[in-house]
Amino acid sequence: MDFLLGQNNLWIALIALASGALLLWPSLSKGRSNARIALTDAIQQINREQGLFVDIRPAEQFKAGHIPQARNITLDTLESHVGTLPQDKPIVVVDAHGREGARAVTQLRKHGFQRVSCLDGGLNAWTEGGMPLKKS
Structure with missing residues (x-):
């Protein structure tokens, strides 16, 4: 002793x-509400399980360049679009730099979404990873 x-x-x-x-x-x-997911993990999850990218940036930024097949639902209108999102598939929230997405993840988890995460680094990580952008 x-x-x-x-x-x-x-x-x-x-x-x-x-x-x-x-x-x-x-x-x-x-298990925190601001769960982040790396770019490669997000792509695999979306491709394997037919998940969805939800881009929460303003419409003007979305039109300037976004992830192909991503849906644009701004952070301030997310609550009203909750019913249009699949609860049985993974959702990856995308913002410009990976900072605002945590708020969207928290909102979606309050509505019962279990498989939701935020793309770490946001759209910047997507472009730095050499991934394609679509312009509308």
Whole structure:
């Protein structure tokens, strides 16, 4: 018992506990409402399970360039379009930089959508990944 209560050993034990907590943090925070998904994972999920990209940017930005087959539903009109979205398929929310999407994910989860995530990095990640854009 003296071994654990020694000054140096106490510091080592505290550092070990803190390190363990930091290692567990990503696993514990996975189920949060602002779940992000990497570009390659999003593409695979959409292709394999016939999911849907929902672009929440303003219509002008959407028309300037968007992910092919993406639906444009702005963040302020999302509540009124909830009934038109499939609850049994994955939904990936897309914004410009990956910052606004968390709010849309939270809104959709409040309406019972379980398989919804936000594209990490938004449309910027899409274009930086060399993926095609469609202009309307």
